[in-house]
Amino acid sequence: MKRLENISMESYINNVIGHVDNTIIEKLTPGLQDEYERNLYEAATHLFKAGGKRLRPVITYMITDMLGGDTNRAILAGAGIEMLHVFTLIHDDIMDRDELRRGVKSVHAEYGINNAILAGDLLHALGMRTILEAVRGLNEQIIYESIRLIHDSIIIIAEGQAIDMGFENSPIVAEDRYFKMIEKKTAQLFGAAMGLGALISGQDTKIVDMTIRAGINTGIAFQIVDDILGLTGDETEIGKPKFSDLREGKKTILIIKAFEDADRNEKEFITRVLGNKEVSQSELEKAVNIILRYSLDYARQKASEYIKQAKILIDQLPEKNPLPRKYISQVLDLTIERRK
Amino acid sequence: MKRLENISMESYINNVIGHVDNTIIEKLTPGLQDEYERNLYEAATHLFKAGGKRLRPVITYMITDMLGGDTNRAILAGAGIEMLHVFTLIHDDIMDRDELRRGVKSVHAEYGINNAILAGDLLHALGMRTILEAVRGLNEQIIYESIRLIHDSIIIIAEGQAIDMGFENSPIVAEDRYFKMIEKKTAQLFGAAMGLGALISGQDTKIVDMTIRAGINTGIAFQIVDDILGLTGDETEIGKPKFSDLREGKKTILIIKAFEDADRNEKEFITRVLGNKEVSQSELEKAVNIILRYSLDYARQKASEYIKQAKILIDQLPEKNPLPRKYISQVLDLTIERRK
Numbered sequence: 001m002k003r004l005e006n007i008s009m010e011s012y013i014n015n016v017i018g019h020v021d022n023t024i025i026e027k028l029t030p031g032l033q034d035e036y037e038r039n040l041y042e043a044a045t046h047l048f049k050a051g052g053k054r055l056r057p058v059i060t061y062m063i064t065d066m067l068g069g070d071t072n073r074a075i076l077a078g079a080g081i082e083m084l085h086v087f088t089l090i091h092d093d094i095m096d097r098d099e100l101r102r103g104v105k106s107v108h109a110e111y112g113i114n115n116a117i118l119a120g121d122l123l124h125a126l127g128m129r130t131i132l133e134a135v136r137g138l139n140e141q142i143i144y145e146s147i148r149l150i151h152d153s154i155i156i157i158a159e160g161q162a163i164d165m166g167f168e169n170s171p172i173v174a175e176d177r178y179f180k181m182i183e184k185k186t187a188q189l190f191g192a193a194m195g196l197g198a199l200i201s202g203q204d205t206k207i208v209d210m211t212i213r214a215g216i217n218t219g220i221a222f223q224i225v226d227d228i229l230g231l232t233g234d235e236t237e238i239g240k241p242k243f244s245d246l247r248e249g250k251k252t253i254l255i256i257k258a259f260e261d262a263d264r265n266e267k268e269f270i271t272r273v274l275g276n277k278e279v280s281q282s283e284l285e286k287a288v289n290i291i292l293r294y295s296l297d298y299a300r301q302k303a304s305e306y307i308k309q310a311k312i313l314i315d316q317l318p319e320k321n322p323l324p325r326k327y328i329s330q331v332l333d334l335t336i337e338r339r340k
Numbered sequence: 341m342k343r344l345e346n347i348s349m350e351s352y353i354n355n356v357i358g359h360v361d362n363t364i365i366e367k368l369t370p371g372l373q374d375e376y377e378r379n380l381y382e383a384a385t386h387l388f389k390a391g392g393k394r395l396r397p398v399i400t401y402m403i404t405d406m407l408g409g410d411t412n413r414a415i416l417a418g419a420g421i422e423m424l425h426v427f428t429l430i431h432d433d434i435m436d437r438d439e440l441r442r443g444v445k446s447v448h449a450e451y452g453i454n455n456a457i458l459a460g461d462l463l464h465a466l467g468m469r470t471i472l473e474a475v476r477g478l479n480e481q482i483i484y485e486s487i488r489l490i491h492d493s494i495i496i497i498a499e500g501q502a503i504d505m506g507f508e509n510s511p512i513v514a515e516d517r518y519f520k521m522i523e524k525k526t527a528q529l530f531g532a533a534m535g536l537g538a539l540i541s542g543q544d545t546k547i548v549d550m551t552i553r554a555g556i557n558t559g560i561a562f563q564i565v566d567d568i569l570g571l572t573g574d575e576t577e578i579g580k581p582k583f584s585d586l587r588e589g590k591k592t593i594l595i596i597k598a599f600e601d602a603d604r605n606e607k608e609f610i611t612r613v614l615g616n617k618e619v620s621q622s623e624l625e626k627a628v629n630i631i632l633r634y635s636l637d638y639a640r641q642k643a644s645e646y647i648k649q650a651k652i653l654i655d656q657l658p659e660k661n662p663l664p665r666k667y668i669s670q671v672l673d674l675t676i677e678r679r680k
Contacts, residue, residue, distance in 0.1 A: 034520075036506030037499045091461060095454040114435040114505060117457060118498050121431060124464055125494035132487050140480035147472050147487060154465035158458050159377045165454060166376030180374075 009327045013058055016078070020057040023079035024048055027126055043111040043119040044126075047086050050102035051239070055335070056081045056193040059218070062328045063194050063211055068320030069201025076134035077146075077200055081193045083127030084150070088157055088189075090120040095165060096248055103239035124154070134200065145208070146199045153192040160185025167251040168275060175256050179220065186226075187219025194218075198317075207317060214313035221306035222335050224299050227252035229340070231288050232296070237340040243284050249275020253302065257295035266290050303336045349667045353398055356418070360397040363419035364388055367466055383451040383459040384466075387426050390442035391579070395675070396421045396533040399558070402668045403534050403551055408660030409541025416474035417486075417540055421533045423467030424490070428497055428529075430460040435505060436588055443579035464494070474540065485548070486539045493532040500525025507591040508615060515596050519560065526566075527559025534558070538657075547657060554653035561646035562675050567592035568639050569680070571628050577680040583624050589615020593642065597635035606630050643676045 007015075028045045032038055057078025064074035092098075093106040094116055100106060108116035128150065135146045163181040167173050194215030198208045229238050230245040231254060245252055255274065259267060273279050273287040310332055319325050347355075368385045372378055397418025404414035432438075433446040434456055440446060448456035468490065475486045503521040507513050534555030538548045569578050570585040571594060585592055595614065599607060613619050613627040650672055659665050 032499065034499075034503055034506075034517075036503045039506070040499065040502035091457050095457060113453075115502075117431050117435060118501055118505075120461075121464065122495060122498040124461065125491050125498065128468065129488065129491040129495065132484065132491065136484055138480070140478070140483050143480055143483050143487075144472065144476055148469065151465050151469040151472065155462060155469065158462040158465065159372065159374075159380065161458055162380035162455075163374055163376045165458075166374075166379070177374075 006323075009330055012323070012327055013331075016058050016061045016075070017054045019075045020054055020061075020079045020082060021048070023075055023130070024083060027079070027083070027130055039111075040115065040118055040122060043107055043115045044122050046104070046107050046110060046119075047089060047102055048082075050104040052082075052086075052102055053338075053340075054078075054082060055222075055331070056085055056189060058331065059190070059215065059328065060193045060197045062324040062331065063197030064200050066319055066321055066324035066328065067198060067201035067203060067207075067317065069197065073134045073200045074197060077131055077196045078193070080127045080130035080134060080150075081189065081196065083123045083130060084154065085189060087120045087123035087127060088161070090116050090123070092161060095161070096244075098240060098244060100240045103236065131196070134196075138200070138202075142199055142202065146196060149192055149195055149199065149212075153188045156184045156188045160188070164250070168249040170251065171271070172259050173251040173256055175253070175260075178251060178253055178256055182220055182223040183216060186223040187216040190219030190222065191215035203318075210313050210317060214310045214317075217306045217310035217313065218332060218335060221303040221310070221332075224253055224303040224306070225336050225338065227254055228296065228299050228303075229338075231292060233339065239340065243288060246274060246284060246287065247277060253299050254291050254295040257298050258291040258293075261294045262290060300336075307332050307336050346663075349670055352663070352667055353671075356398050356401045356415070357394045359415045360394055360401075360419045360422060361388070363415055363470070364423060367419070367423070367470055379451075380455065380458055380462060383447055383455045384462050386444070386447050386450060386459075387429060387442055388422075390444040392422075392426075392442055393678075393680075394418075394422060395562075395671075396425055396529060398671065399530070399555065399668065400533045400537045402664045402671065403537030404540050406659055406661055406664035406668065407538060407541035407543060407547075407657065409537065413474045413540045414537060416470055417536045418533070420467045420470035420474060420490075421529065421536065423463045423470060424494065425529060427460045427463035427467060428501070430456050430463070432501060435501070436584075438580060438584060440580045443576065471536070474536075478540070478542075482539055482542065486536060489532055489535055489539070489552075493528045496524045496528045500528070504590070508589040510591065511611070512599050513591040513596055515593070515600075518591060518593055518596055522560055522563040523556060526563040527556040530559030530562065531555035543658075550653050550657060554650045554657075557646045557650035557653065558672060558675060561643040561650070561672075564593055564639050564643040564646070565676050565678065567594055568636065568643075569678075571632060572636070573679065579680065583628060586614060586624060586627065587617060593639050594631050594635040597638050598631040598633075601634045602630060640676075647672050647676050 028041050030041065060078040060081055061071065061074040065071055089101060090107045093101055094108045094113055098106055099109040107119055131150055132147065135143045160181055164185050167181065191212040195208050195212035198211040227245065230252065231243065235242045259270060262270065270287055270290060273283055311329060314328055368381050370381065400418040400421055401411065401414040405411055429441060430447045433441055434448045434453055438446055439449040447459055471490055472487065475483045500521055504525050507521065531552040532555065535548050535552035538551040567585065570592065571583065575582045599610060602610065610627055610630060613623055651669060654668055
C-alpha cells in the first residue's frame with residue numbers, strides 16, 4: 001500500500017478501513033457453489049455489512065506504519081484481527097442472548113443459533129488464516145511469535161468471557177476481579193492488535209511487549225467507556241439495546257463502584273433490578289440514575305488514566321513516520337471521547 | 341520420544357495414546373485461580389475423560405514415525421489435532437442436539453450451551469496453539485504450510501457441517517453431494533492429520549499431498565463406517581443413541597442408496613420416518629431393515645474401496661521405519677472392521 005503523506009486523520013483512517021473491508025469481503029466470498037455453504041458465508045458476513053468502528057485494524061495499521069513496517073501486511077493482519085473480533089461478538093451474542101448488534105439483528109437472531117455458532121467458527125479460522133498470510137515469508141521467529149500471540153489471545157478472551165458469564169450469577173464482584181476480567185475479555189485483543197503491528201515491523205521483544213501493554217491499556221479504557229455508554233449512550237448510536245448490561249446482570253465498573261458507595265436502600269434497589277428481566281422501564285431508569293451518580297465521574301477518570309498509560313508507552317516507541325504517531329494519539333483520545 | 345522396536349501394535353498404539361493424553365491434559369490444566377475459568381477448562385476436558393479412539397493422533401504419529409520425523413513433535417501435533425476434533429464434536433453436538441457422546445452426556449447437556457460454545461472455542465485455539473508448538477523451530481516454510489493446512493481444514497470442516505445441516509432439510513440428496521460433504525466434514529481432518537506428519541518430517545510437497553490424499557480416503561471410509569454403525573452398532577459400544585441419524589434426518593450413504601433402489605411403498609415409508617421425531621421404535625426398526633437391505637453391502641464395499649486407495653498411496657511413500665508402515669496398514673483395516 002502506498003504510504004500517504006499530509007492527509008487528514010479522517011482520510012488516513014478511511015483509507016485503512018477501505019482496504020481492510022475489501023480484504024475481509026474478499027476472504028468471505030470464496031465462490032462456493034453449494035447453497036448451504038453460501039448461506040454460511042452470508043451469516044459470517046452479516047455484521048461486517050452492518051458497520052462497526054474497525055478500531056482494532058486501524059491501530060494495527062498505525063503501529064505498523066509508525067514503526068516503518070510493511071503496510072500491506074498490516075492490512076491483512078488488521079483484517080484478520082477484525083474477523084477474530086467479530087467471531088467473538090457472534091458467539092458472545094448467543095451466550096448473552098443479545099438480539100441487536102451494530103444496529104442490526106445479531107447473527108443468531110437473523111440466521112439461527114446453529115448458523116451463528118458455525119459462522120463464528122469459520123471466522124475464527126479465516127481470521128487466523130488471514131493473519132498467517134500477513135506474516136508469510138517473514139522469518140520463522142516472527143511467524144511463530146505472531147501466531148502464538150494471537151492464539152494465546154483467543155484463549156485468554158475465552159477465559160475472560162467465562163469470568164464475565166460467571167459474574168452474572170455472582171451477587172457482587174470486587175473491582176480488581178472486574179479489571180482482570182476486562183483485561184482478558186476485551187483488552188487482550190487490543191494488545192494483540194498493537195503487538196502484531198510491532199511484530200510485522202520486525203521489532204524486538206522489548207518493543208513488542210511495550211506495544212502489547214499499550215494496547216491492553218487502551219482496551220481497558222475502551223471497555224470502561226463501553227460500560228458507560230451502555231448506561232448513557234443513545235440506542236441508535238451504540239447499536240444495541242439500552243441498559244442490556246443491567247438486564248443481564250453484568251458486573252460493570254459503574255455497578256461495582258455504585259454498589260460500594262451507595263447507601264443501604266439504594267444498594268437494595270440496585271440488587272433487585274440487576275439481572276431482573278421483570279422490572280419496569282422506570283425502575284431501570286431510576287437504578288441507572290443512582291448508579292451514574294456514584295460512578296460516572298469515577299469511571300471516566302479511570303478510563304482517562306488507562307489512556308494516559310497507553311500514550312506514555314506509545315511515546316517511548318521508536319518512530320519512522322511521524323504522521324501515524326500523531327494520529328494514534330488522537331485515536332486513543334477518541335476511544336474515550338466517543339459516543340458509540 | 342524413544343523409538344520402540346519389536347513391540348506389538350497394541351503396545352505401540354497405547355504408548356502413543358498415553359503420551360497424547362498426557363499432553364492434552366497438561367494443556368487443559370493451566371493452573372488458573374478463578375473458579376469460572378476452572379469451570380470452562382473442566383467443560384473442555386469432559387469428552388477427553390470419556391474415552392475415544394484417538395485415531396487421528398495415532399495416524400499423525402505413525403506417518404511421522406514411518407517417515408523418520410521427530411516423534412516428540414508428532415505427539416504435540418497429534419494432541420493438537422485431537423483437540424481440534426473434540427472442538428468440532430462439541431459444537432456439532434449443540435447443533436445436532438445430541439445429548440450423548442462417547443457414552444457420556446455431551447458437553448452442552450452436562451455444562452449448558454454457553455459453556456459448550458466457549459469450551460469449543462477454547463479447544464480450537466488451544467489445539468492450534470499445540471500444533472504451533474509442534475512445528476516450533478522448524479523452517480518458516482514448514483511452519484507456514486503446517487498452520488495453513490490446519491486453518492484451511494477447519495474452514496473446510498465448517499463448510500462441510502453447513503452442508504450436512506442443510507441436507508437435514510433436503511428431501512433427498514445425490515450421492516456425489518454426500519461424498520463431497522463427508523470429504524469436507526470428516527475426511528479433511530484425517531487428511532490434515534496425515535499431512536501434518538509428513539510436514540513435520542520435512543517431506544516435499546508431492547509427498548505431503550500424497551499423505552493428505554491418503555488421509556482423506558481413510559476419512560471417507562471412516563465416515564461411511566460411522567454411518568453403518570449408526571444403524572447397526574451397539575448403543576453402548578458406539579456411545580451415542582441408536583438411529584439418531586434417522587431421527588435427525590441425516591442423509592447418509594445408506595439412506596441415499598436405499599432411497600435410490602427401494603420400491604415406491606418403501607420409499608414413502610422411509611420418507612415418512614426420516615427426520616420425524618414422532619415415529620415409534622418399531623417403525624424406526626422397520627425403516628432400518630429396509631434401508632440396510634438395499635445399502636449395507638454397497639456401503640461396506642465403498643468403504644473398502646476408499647481404504648484400498650489410502651493403502652496404495654501409503655505404499656508409495658518413502659519409509660525410514662518398517663514397523664509403523666506395517667501398523668498403519670493394520671490401523672486402516674481396523675477403521676472399516678471396527679464395531680465402535
